[in-house]
Amino acid sequence: MSLEPETENTIREDVPDRPRGYVVGSAPDSIEREIGHDDFDPVGTLVLIFGYFLILVVMWVFMYFVEFLGRGMTVIG
Amino acid sequence: MATFVDRYAEEASVIKANLVVSFVALGIGAFFGLVQALHRTNYFRFIDSVDYYTVLTGHGVLLALVFTIFFLLGLFTWAVVQSLERPMPDIRLTWAWFGLTTTGATFVAIAILAGFMPSIDMSADVLYTFYAPLQAHPLFYVGLAMFIVGTWLAGADWFLAYRNWRGDNPDERIPLQTFMVLTTMLMWYLSTLGVAVSTVFFLIPWSFGIVETVNPLLTRTLFWFFGHPVVYFWLMPAYLMWYTVLPKLAGGRLFSDPLARVVFVLFLLLSTPVGIHHQYLDPGIAEGFKFIAMTNTMFLLLPSLLTAFTVVASVEHGARQRGGEGYLKWLGALPWRDPAFTGMALAGAMFAAGGFSGMINAGMNINYLIHNTLWVPGHFHLTVGTAVALTMMAGSYWLVPQLTGKRLYSRPIGLLQVVLWFVGMVLMSNAMHRAGLVGIPRRTAEPQYQSFDFTAVIGTVGELRAQIAIGGTLLFLSVVLFLFNILLSAFEEPIANPVDDRLPAPLSGASGSPLVLDDLRLWTGIAVVLVILAYTLPLAGIVGDAGFFGNVPGVPVWVSANAEAIVETLTEVIA
Numbered sequence: 001m002s003l004e005p006e007t008e009n010t011i012r013e014d015v016p017d018r019p020r021g022y023v024v025g026s027a028p029d030s031i032e033r034e035i036g037h038d039d040f041d042p043v044g045t046l047v048l049i050f051g052y053f054l055i056l057v058v059m060w061v062f063m064y065f066v067e068f069l070g071r072g073m074t075v076i077g
Numbered sequence: 078m079a080t081f082v083d084r085y086a087e088e089a090s091v092i093k094a095n096l097v098v099s100f101v102a103l104g105i106g107a108f109f110g111l112v113q114a115l116h117r118t119n120y121f122r123f124i125d126s127v128d129y130y131t132v133l134t135g136h137g138v139l140l141a142l143v144f145t146i147f148f149l150l151g152l153f154t155w156a157v158v159q160s161l162e163r164p165m166p167d168i169r170l171t172w173a174w175f176g177l178t179t180t181g182a183t184f185v186a187i188a189i190l191a192g193f194m195p196s197i198d199m200s201a202d203v204l205y206t207f208y209a210p211l212q213a214h215p216l217f218y219v220g221l222a223m224f225i226v227g228t229w230l231a232g233a234d235w236f237l238a239y240r241n242w243r244g245d246n247p248d249e250r251i252p253l254q255t256f257m258v259l260t261t262m263l264m265w266y267l268s269t270l271g272v273a274v275s276t277v278f279f280l281i282p283w284s285f286g287i288v289e290t291v292n293p294l295l296t297r298t299l300f301w302f303f304g305h306p307v308v309y310f311w312l313m314p315a316y317l318m319w320y321t322v323l324p325k326l327a328g329g330r331l332f333s334d335p336l337a338r339v340v341f342v343l344f345l346l347l348s349t350p351v352g353i354h355h356q357y358l359d360p361g362i363a364e365g366f367k368f369i370a371m372t373n374t375m376f377l378l379l380p381s382l383l384t385a386f387t388v389v390a391s392v393e394h395g396a397r398q399r400g401g402e403g404y405l406k407w408l409g410a411l412p413w414r415d416p417a418f419t420g421m422a423l424a425g426a427m428f429a430a431g432g433f434s435g436m437i438n439a440g441m442n443i444n445y446l447i448h449n450t451l452w453v454p455g456h457f458h459l460t461v462g463t464a465v466a467l468t469m470m471a472g473s474y475w476l477v478p479q480l481t482g483k484r485l486y487s488r489p490i491g492l493l494q495v496v497l498w499f500v501g502m503v504l505m506s507n508a509m510h511r512a513g514l515v516g517i518p519r520r521t522a523e524p525q526y527q528s529f530d531f532t533a534v535i536g537t538v539g540e541l542r543a544q545i546a547i548g549g550t551l552l553f554l555s556v557v558l559f560l561f562n563i564l565l566s567a568f569e570e571p572i573a574n575p576v577d578d579r580l581p582a583p584l585s586g587a588s589g590s591p592l593v594l595d596d597l598r599l600w601t602g603i604a605v606v607l608v609i610l611a612y613t614l615p616l617a618g619i620v621g622d623a624g625f626f627g628n629v630p631g632v633p634v635w636v637s638a639n640a641e642a643i644v645e646t647l648t649e650v651i652a
Binding site: 021022023024025026027028029030031032033034035036037040042043044045047048049052055056059063 | 325326327328332385386389390393394395396397398399400401403404405407408411412414415416417418429433436437443474475478485488491574576577578579581584585
């Protein structure tokens with residue numbers, strides 16, 4: 001099943017049995033352009049995931065200082 | 078265009094029944110959460126500290142087992158029916174497993190709640206993990222066993238539906254949502270063996286007095302054999318919605334069907350042979366076995382990171398189709414007015430934060446810093462408490478109208494509700510993590526010691542307590558708003574299009590994914606081998622040390638009823 005054409009979406013707004021206002025799940029109604037598999041470059045995802053790893057590294061370094069250098073020796077066994 | 082209820086009215090009734098049980102448990106469990114947050118922080122106490130453990134057990138069992146799993150039962154039935162595009166094979170079987178799980182869950186709830194009434198000689202203040210030698214009333218274990226068997230029947234029902242579909246479609250790929258349901262259930266069958274053996278062979282006979290003693294390390298290890306995979310049993314319904322519904326809610330399409338299948342196969346393989354990572358501090362299990370569990374756990378980060386990529390890319394696809402541009406500006410093009418989208422997106426963001434603390438928990442050496450502290454509840458309120466719970470509530474705003482044919486009572490209230498949950502959880506979970514680092518313990522009504530004060534590195538313990546109390550209150554308010562919104566939706570007039578329920582096809586479809594991914598027998602076989610490798614020697618060691626039934630008598634937790642007898646037994650056990 002592929003996305004339905006936008007023309008139909010316009011008609012759907014006039015369906016009497018559709019609640020007024022914003023309908024939950026109706027984001028596809030405001031699609032401006034269809035982007036296929038080969039045209040889609042998820043560069044924004046790359047930025048977010050890179051940010052995630054950056055936080056991870058900073059927290060790892062922070063943990064090393066606070067939890068290991070900041071405390072006495074832990075003796076196990 | 079008709080929605081789900083118009084096509085599958087009988088199935089919609091069973092799914093609604095499951096959601097009703099789920100939401101009732103959510104209401105009671107959330108109230109208990111509020112009581113705990115205010116009691117522990119000493120802001121408002123109206124129960125005795127002894128009763129705190131009844132509240133804590135109720136909170137854990139009703140939310141972590143009843144709310145989540147009944148929602149799963151409903152969602153998975155919906156997913157199987159709508160992705161196979163056919164009704165359930167025999168609706169009587171579907172009602173039968175609903176009846177069995179509900180009866181089991183009711184028994185468990187009665188056993189726990191009876192703890193509030195000293196006049197009734199029944200209690201189950203054993204907390205969510207029911208570690209022996211703490212002993213609950215037999216009704217607790219019997220109810221638990223019935224509930225588990227009920228979920229097995231539900232899985233059988235879905236497999237039966239799949240088999241019938243396969244008979245008519247011998248050459249087609251398993252539809253993605255059904256694939257997710259089946260792999261999750263295979264994981265569930267494998268992992269619940271642990272808790273089934275623990276309750277049926279050891280805890281039930283022991284609670285009835287048929288056997289005198291128990292081997293606590295054995296039942297504990299069998300619990301965690303099930304206790305870690307169960308977190309994925311909570312999470313997989315959320316994943317199912319993130320993969321198959323969230324992209325649509327964002328106005329996009331799933332980036333890759335094959336990647337989604339790989340993730341679910343990895344969870345089937347890796348969920349179970351990791352349970353010992355909950356027992357890093359348990360004596361009686363050799364360090365080497367714990368190390369193996371840690372290694373397996375770190376591999377589990379892989380499917381979660383794959384999910385982070387696939388789901389975020391699918392959401393980004395929606396934003397770009399809606400006109401989003403730039404490296405980060407596209408985030409503004411997402412449909413933030415939609416409570417179903419916003420709730421799931423915020424839940425995903427919190428899951429990313431839960432990943433940070435999860436990595437700390439999983440590391441054997443770092444785990445020692447936070448083991449049994451408030452850090453741990455801080456962690457799982459991000460994962461099951463938000464990634465799962467908030468996704469389920471947000472998903473309900475989209476799912477429930479399909480089951481009732483009625484519009485959501487209020488979209489703005491829904492939006493306020495999901496944001497309120499996020500804010501409440503930021504406050505509460507952040508404070509819990511920090512309190513854990515300071516060493517404040519979990520699972521206690523009185524986190525204060527005489528002649529000792531916890532000191533926070535940044536801020537004060539008083540400020541942490543305030544955050545927990547305020548956060549807990551906001552979370553409770555959020556649940557109240559959710560339940561009222563869903564309840565009032567039931568009084569709306571049925572209409573043809575209460576919600577936009579179309580699901581677009583993935584950008585990269587199933588046809589491009591390797592056929593071997595659909596070979597469920599192969600993956601089950603490998604999963605079994607991994608479990609045998611990870612668990613045979615530790616279990617043999619535990620049984621070799623103290624036998625199957627051990628030498629520890631029970632400590633019944635009828636605390637208020639016979640306190641003196643408890644103290645006597647406790648002294649015996651400790652001696």
